Amino acid sequence: MYVAVKGGERAIANAHAWLAEERRGDTDVADLSVTQIREQLKLAVDRVMAEGSLYDPDLAALAIKQSRGDLIEAIFLIRAYRTTLPRFGASEPVSTGEMACDRRISATFKDLPGGQVLGPTFDYTHRLLDFKLAADGEVPEAPSRDVAPGDVPHVTEFLNREGLIEEAPAEDTTPPDLTREPLEMPASRALRLQALTRADEGFTLGLAYSTQRGYGRNHAFVGELRIGMVPVEMEIPELGFAIEIGEITLTECETVNQFKGSKTEPPQFTRGYGLVFGQSERKSISMALVDRALRWEELGEDNVGAPAQDAEFVLYHADNIQATGFLEHIKLPHYVDFQSELELVRKLRREAGADQVPEAAE
Amino acid sequence: MKDTFDENALRKHWMGLLAKAPAGRVATLLDAAMERPLFTWLRAPEIGSTMVRGRAGATGAPFNLGEMTVTRCALTLETGEVGHAYIQGRRKADTEAAALVDALMQGPQAEAVRSAVLTPLEEEMAAKKAARAAKAAATKVEFFTMARGED
Structure with missing residues (x-):
């Protein structure tokens, strides 16, 4: 028989006290400030903002410090904080065509208006450890050059002119919001994009990679990847007009994918889309590939049974907070459940006549 | 979006500028210029969020990208003018x-x-924006064709 037990309060309190001490580490080493994390571990901060689904670099940095660098734990902290905030409204859709680009590259066109701008990238580095960083080296200022005037149009715009790529005509519908209503199938593309932009980077990367390896292949080229700042504009009811309320860094990836055409559509390129908070290149490309794979039905393609084509599989398993919550709960006390399993197995073994424990099993 | 009224366009511009200003900067400039006027709160500074939206394929149907923190407040000067602020982040003093x-x-x-x-x-x-754009410009690729050694 199971008897409810109490206790463990002191053990828990002491465990948390020790956690705080371990988090701080050796006190002979200087404490790490939240601003240091914000400025020097920026890509970790960006990931926590993207998957935490809340753009606030200071809070994300604090969460990383508190979680000892466990980014999923940090994302959990941000998600929990997010639920305490009253929502003032929704922004106008951001205009990424007007992005102040730090980086803008295309794998499909060499000479495109606005040019190929590499930005602060790890690409073309040799991936050799830089021991100068361990010695606290000063960094020389990066070179500057006069900025050539002119717009930086989206690559898909010039493919559009020839009708070679599907269009994305503007709409002004109110999108569904999975933070307000439960995620239900079938999910519209707007809902899928919301789920994907906050999805776990590793899971999204794995799914995207699977499409490249043949599980729902969609032949993606990176039509364009851009990283930079965009203003966020919101309609203010008490003013009666929209104002800019801030600026955020975004990473946008547009893929150009092969499409043979269908009964209703002529052969043309199709598109996948990724848009993620912060400088999150790998995630944004992954998102675009998975978005494109999930569009098989609206494009009249075959479902080949690939994981990345299965919206239910993708969307219900992409959220690392839901996943970690369910996964890690099995380490918490399940004494009652296990007790009943134990009883059951003993009973079944008795019935099968297997209850004689071998004395000398060797 | 274009405003029909010039007045709104001007106000929209300065409110956007104030919202994007670095932390503490507006207060420093204001306090260096003048004594702060007396005022009463219409809405004391309050921290909340805004759901940021994007568009599928950059131009298509809107979707929810994620939230950002925002602080807002509203006040009335003794002389009757009403001031509003909505700014990114959790910055009560900056909204004031x-x-x-x-x-x-x-x-x-x-x-x-x-x-x-x-x-x-x-x-x-x-200036800050220009400096960043100039660094980006320095990373622009200049393609050139290799000489092929033919006459």
Whole structure:
């Protein structure tokens, strides 16, 4: 028989006290400030903002410090904080065509208006450890050059002119919001994009990679990847007009994918889309590939049974907070459940006549 | 989006500038220029969020990208002007300064506030933006064709 037990309060309190001490580490080493994390571990901060689904670099940095660098734990902290905030409204859709680009590259066109701008990238580095960083080296200022005037149009715009790529005509519908209503199938593309932009980077990367390896292949080229700042504009009811309320860094990836055409559509390129908070290149490309794979039905393609084509599989398993919550709960006390399993197995073994424990099993 | 009223366009511009200003900067510029006017709160500074939206394929149907933190407040000067502020982040003191500037810009001190706060702010922010754009420009690829050794 199971008897409810109490206790463990002191053990828990002491465990948390020790956690705080371990988090701080050796006190002979200087404490790490939240601003240091914000400025020097920026890509970790960006990931926590993207998957935490809340753009606030200071809070994300604090969460990383508190979680000892466990980014999923940090994302959990941000998600929990997010639920305490009253929502003032929704922004106008951001205009990424007007992005102040730090980086803008295309794998499909060499000479495109606005040019190929590499930005602060790890690409073309040799991936050799830089021991100068361990010695606290000063960094020389990066070179500057006069900025050539002119717009930086989206690559898909010039493919559009020839009708070679599907269009994305503007709409002004109110999108569904999975933070307000439960995620239900079938999910519209707007809902899928919301789920994907906050999805776990590793899971999204794995799914995207699977499409490249043949599980729902969609032949993606990176039509364009851009990283930079965009203003966020919101309609203010008490003013009666929209104002800019801030600026955020975004990473946008547009893929150009092969499409043979269908009964209703002529052969043309199709598109996948990724848009993620912060400088999150790998995630944004992954998102675009998975978005494109999930569009098989609206494009009249075959479902080949690939994981990345299965919206239910993708969307219900992409959220690392839901996943970690369910996964890690099995380490918490399940004494009652296990007790009943134990009883059951003993009973079944008795019935099968297997209850004689071998004395000398060797 | 274009505003029909010029007045709104001007106000929209300065409110956007105040919202994007670096932490503490509006207060520093305002306090260096003048004594803060007396005011009462219409809405004390409050922290909340805004759901940021994007568009599928950059131009298509809107979707929810995620939230950002926002602080807002509203106040009335003793002289009657009402100032509003909505700014990114959790920055109560900054919203107060921004709402004061918004209110002052609607009164007799508008020109003084413009030259002491808004103009320097605009210049600083433009310089910062330009410096970043210049670094990006230095990473622009200049393609060239290799000589093929044929005459």
